Amino acid sequence: xxxxxxxxxxxxxxxxxxxxxxxxxxxxxxxxxxxxxxxxxxxxxxxxxxxxxxxxxxxxxxxxxxxxxxxxxxxxxxxxxxxxxxxxxxxxxxxxxxxxxxxxxxxxxxxxxxxxxxxxxxxxxxxxxxxxxxxxxxxxxxxxxxxxxxxxxxxxxxxxxxxxxxxxxxxxxxxxxxxxxxxxxxxxxxxxxxxxxxxxxxxxxxxxxxxxxxxxxxxxxxxxxxxxxxxxxxxxxxxxxxxxxxxxxxxxxxxxxxxxxxxxxxxxxxxxxxxxxxxxxxxxxxxxxxxxxxxxxxxxxxxxxxxxxxxxxxxxxxxxxxxxxxxxxxxxxxxxxxxxxxxxxxxxxxxxxxxxxxxxxxxxxxxxxxxxxxxxxxxxxxxxxxxxxxxxxxxxxxxxxxxxxxxxxxxxxxxxxxxxxxxxxxxxxxxxxxxxxxxxxxxxxxxxxxxxxxxxxxxxxxxxxxxxxxxxxxxxxxxxxxxxxxxxxxxxxxxxxxxxxxxxxxxxxxxxxxxxxxxxxxxxxxxxxxxxxxxxxxxxxxxxxxxxxxxxxxxxxxxxxxxxxxxxxxxxxxxxxxxxxxxxxxxxxxxxxxxxxxxxxxxxxxxxxxxxxxxxxxxxxxxxxxxxxxxxxxxxxxxxxxxxxxxxxxxxxxxxxxxxxxxxxxxxxxxxxxxxxxxxxxxxxxxxxxxxxxxxxxxxxxxxxxxxxxxxxxxxxxxxxxxxxxxxxxxxxxxxxxxxxxxxxxxxxxxxxxxxxxxxxxxxxxxxxxxxxxxxxxxxxxxxxxxxxxxxxxxxxxxxxxxxxxxxxxxxxxxxxxxxxxxxxxxxxx
DNA sequence: AGCACGCCGACT
DNA sequence: GTCGGCGTGCTC
Numbered sequence: 001x002x003x004x005x006x007x008x009x010x011x012x013x014x015x016x017x018x019x020x021x022x023x024x025x026x027x028x029x030x031x032x033x034x035x036x037x038x039x040x041x042x043x044x045x046x047x048x049x050x051x052x053x054x055x056x057x058x059x060x061x062x063x064x065x066x067x068x069x070x071x072x073x074x075x076x077x078x079x080x081x082x083x084x085x086x087x088x089x090x091x092x093x094x095x096x097x098x099x100x101x102x103x104x105x106x107x108x109x110x111x112x113x114x115x116x117x118x119x120x121x122x123x124x125x126x127x128x129x130x131x132x133x134x135x136x137x138x139x140x141x142x143x144x145x146x147x148x149x150x151x152x153x154x155x156x157x158x159x160x161x162x163x164x165x166x167x168x169x170x171x172x173x174x175x176x177x178x179x180x181x182x183x184x185x186x187x188x189x190x191x192x193x194x195x196x197x198x199x200x201x202x203x204x205x206x207x208x209x210x211x212x213x214x215x216x217x218x219x220x221x222x223x224x225x226x227x228x229x230x231x232x233x234x235x236x237x238x239x240x241x242x243x244x245x246x247x248x249x250x251x252x253x254x255x256x257x258x259x260x261x262x263x264x265x266x267x268x269x270x271x272x273x274x275x276x277x278x279x280x281x282x283x284x285x286x287x288x289x290x291x292x293x294x295x296x297x298x299x300x301x302x303x304x305x306x307x308x309x310x311x312x313x314x315x316x317x318x319x320x321x322x323x324x325x326x327x328x329x330x331x332x333x334x335x336x337x338x339x340x341x342x343x344x345x346x347x348x349x350x351x352x353x354x355x356x357x358x359x360x361x362x363x364x365x366x367x368x369x370x371x372x373x374x375x376x377x378x379x380x381x382x383x384x385x386x387x388x389x390x391x392x393x394x395x396x397x398x399x400x401x402x403x404x405x406x407x408x409x410x411x412x413x414x415x416x417x418x419x420x421x422x423x424x425x426x427x428x429x430x431x432x433x434x435x436x437x438x439x440x441x442x443x444x445x446x447x448x449x450x451x452x453x454x455x456x457x458x459x460x461x462x463x464x465x466x467x468x469x470x471x472x473x474x475x476x477x478x479x480x481x482x483x484x485x486x487x488x489x490x491x492x493x494x495x496x497x498x499x500x501x502x503x504x505x506x507x508x509x510x511x512x513x514x515x516x517x518x519x520x521x522x523x524x525x526x527x528x529x530x531x532x533x534x535x536x537x538x539x540x541x542x543x544x545x546x547x548x549x550x551x552x553x554x555x556x557x558x559x560x561x562x563x564x565x566x567x568x569x570x571x572x573x574x575x576x577x578x579x580x581x582x583x584x585x586x587x588x589x590x591x592x593x594x595x596x597x598x599x600x601x602x603x604x605x606x607x608x609x610x611x612x613x614x615x616x617x618x619x620x621x622x623x624x625x626x627x628x629x630x631x632x633x634x635x636x637x638x639x640x641x642x643x644x645x646x647x648x649x650x651x652x653x654x655x656x657x658x659x660x661x662x663x664x665x666x667x668x669x670x671x672x673x674x675x676x677x678x679x680x681x682x683x684x685x686x687x688x689x690x691x692x693x694x695x696x697x698x699x700x701x702x703x704x705x706x707x708x709x710x711x712x713x714x715x716x717x718x719x720x721x722x723x724x725x726x727x728x729x730x731x732x733x734x735x736x737x738x739x740x741x742x743x744x745x746x747x748x749x750x751x752x753x754x755x756x757x758x759x760x761x762x763x764x765x766x767x768x769x770x771x772x773x774x775x776x777x778x779x780x781x782x783x784x785x786x787x788x789x790x791x792x793x794x795x796x797x798x799x800x801x802x803x804x805x806x807x808x809x810x811x812x813x814x815x816x817x818x819x820x821x822x823x824x825x826x827x828x829x830x
Numbered sequence: 831a832g833c834a835c836g837c838c839g840a841c842t
Numbered sequence: 843g844t845c846g847g848c849g850t851g852c853t854c
Contacts, residue, residue, distance in 0.1 A: 014831055017831090046831095
């Protein structure tokens with residue numbers, strides 16, 4: 001038998017497009033029997049033979065090789081950390097989302113497992129001072145520094161102590177003279193997270209007297225008072241919460257009233273949960289029918305997707321639980337995805353309450369160590385159910401039987417960094433590969449999913465009744481145009497104002513909702529409600545204040561700022577741009593005695609502040625809660641009897657094809673927050689578009705009629721589910737360059753399409769246009785939007801692969817970075 | 831991404 | 843001979 005050469009085909013852990021390919025390494029004789037696919041090894045890479053971590057994707061044997069091959073060095077793992085299914089998943093992710101191998105690998109592995117190399121420099125020549133040229137200033141400086149650092153230092157360390165940013169030449173010269181030696185070391189990135197805590201060192205009784213001594217130190221008094229209540233608190237949270245300065249705290253430390261200690265920071269995901277037993281319920285007829293219909297598919301082990309379409313409270317969770325039970329009985333495993341772990345402790349509580357042990361939780365709030373621990377438990381087979389957010393879809397189960405995606409329509413299931421995967425897409429892939437079923441649940445399914453349901457690709461089940469007795473709230477749509485006619489130019493309609501007053505008087509709680517995120521402003525007429533739209537795109541035009549014009553961000557059409565309403569000739573042109581902060585101020589003015597809380601991205605940036613606001617709302621400390629879409633999800637407060645949607649138009653008029661769908665979902669979800677207790681709730685929706693189908697349908701809790709209105713529009717204007725979209729962002733510091741490069745790419749794509757006989761290239765390629773926030777962090781962004789109109793989707797993608805992946809250096813300068821979004825949820829960043 | 835290599839201009 | 847800057851091209 002001929003002697004064969006064993007070759008490992010690896011992906012190196014180097015986050016660069018140019019190294020994003022398979023590299024072949026010879027396997028040393030001693031390792032030929034131990035190395036397997038999915039193991040990590042250290043390879044010598046590049047001219048300097050820098051040691052890099054690499055992942056074995058494949059092992060092959062060849063009799064001879066006609067190209068140069070290096071030998072890999074040594075393995076990191078003694079068994080594969082990536083299994084065969086995951087390798088297939090990695091390849092699929094790369095092809096589907098056009099990402100790098102390493103990015104796909106990072107999806108499948110918990111963060112922190114990936115090691116990083118370090119370059120260390122050792123001093124060899126102790127007598128360097130006499131042997132060195134007098135005038136080589138840099139060399140002397142470096143050697144001196146190295147000596148000061150004990151003759152050994154990492155490259156990072158050297159740079160941190162030097163002012164220059166390039167010592168490579170100097171190092172090279174010194175290495176040639178054998179004054180120094182350069183080593184590469186791999187260091188594992190295991191770090192214990194610590195957090196600073198403040199603690200009181202004095203008795204509570206003493207506080208009052210001490211406070212009197214702090215006459216001029218308002219913040220210090222506040223801190224002490226806060227600590228009197230809470231005893232201890234993480235430093236960062238305390239300062240953020242009280243808007244206090246570190247100096248105030250330091251003053252207290254130096255006076256000896258408080259101490260600060262460093263503690264290992266490990267968040268216990270179950271800290272605040274009560275694990276009451278959650279007994280199995282008898283399903284009602286509706287639930288039973290659905291369970292009985294899905295169960296056989298669990299046993300058939302064939303890929304199948306189901307959609308449970310039912311309002312909140314219609315008993316979806318019980319169906320999930322009973323299906324999971326069936327999966328467990330069969331010896332299989334299940335993944336349960338929820339849109340945001342922070343908002344859905346109930347879900348976890350229920351799964352724990354029903355199944356007890358054998359549950360893991362995966363989400364981004366876990367510390368690296370914790371995440372790693374949970375991941376290990378799954379790999380070791382100690383866990384049968386994983387509950388988690390988006391990334392939990394990659395749970396390394398071996399006997400996957402079912403994937404549940406609750407609130408399927410939520411945009412949190414779409415990843416916002418590369419690869420920009422959608423959890424439901426990954427679920428579908430795993431379902432096909434591993435013979436698992438997928439169960440999607442939503443009261444307001446995404447249009448795409450419902451469409452697939454109609455076509456039979458997804459098995460659709462509707463839960464019409466509410467499982468509990470509470471009834472859906474009464475919804476009233478207020479026409480803000482009429483308010484104007486009556487002379488009310490305020491932000492609140494008379495109706496909503498009087499209802500707030502009445503509910504406050506009755507000591508009931510109120511939620512006011514305004515979805516204002518992003519910077520999109522639109523232009524409308526106060527008298528007739530007309531909104532300026534692009535003639536080609538059915539998309540609202542965006543007001544650019546600096547240029548004083550209107551632009552369509554889809555096709556780039558520009559228009560003069562209108563002086564008069566193009567529809568009715570009125571003079572009350574409105575530049576819309578109301579946000580939650582402004583609302584808060586206004587409401588404060590109206591109701592000075594009410595306690596108002598605000599919940600949006602700004603007020604919840606601190607960890608835990610989310611819960612804190614909700615907690616005080618729950619305890620009745622807040623009368624009116626003002627918030628963005630954050631308050632639309634899953635909150636259950638029985639004392640809330642009034643929900644006001646300040647302006648349903650904010651999301652309706654966003655320049656995005658999904659604006660109507662988003663509005664429908666939001667209004668429906670928000671409306672569901674009212675009347676969850678014994679008293680029937682009331683919902684008021686303020687709008688300038690009272691006749692708009694998404695608002696009408698939402699006010700009647702009527703998904704079907706929304707769907708029937710929206711679908712033809714998607715068809716007519718070529719949007720999903722009728723076409724597939726690809727969104728490419730070009731990002732760079734010089735606007736001119738970003739534009740010309742993206743323009744060049746657009747022309748290249750069109751040229752290739754044209755040459756292959758696809759003549760709708762002008763409809764396939766949109767742009768380049770500036771993105772809705774055209775400048776972020778001093779960088780300009782332009783986007784290209786592609787639609788697969790009369791062209792095979794695969795071909796369109798192969799063009800992009802050619803231009804932007806395989807030959808990117810030729811077409812895109814290094815100064816411009818790219819972001820490719822396959823099947824973007826939003827094209828305009830809602 | 832690193833890193834080397836080549837080329838240039840400047841300073842000593 | 844030394845030093846720093848910058849563009850280009852390669853990594854099995």
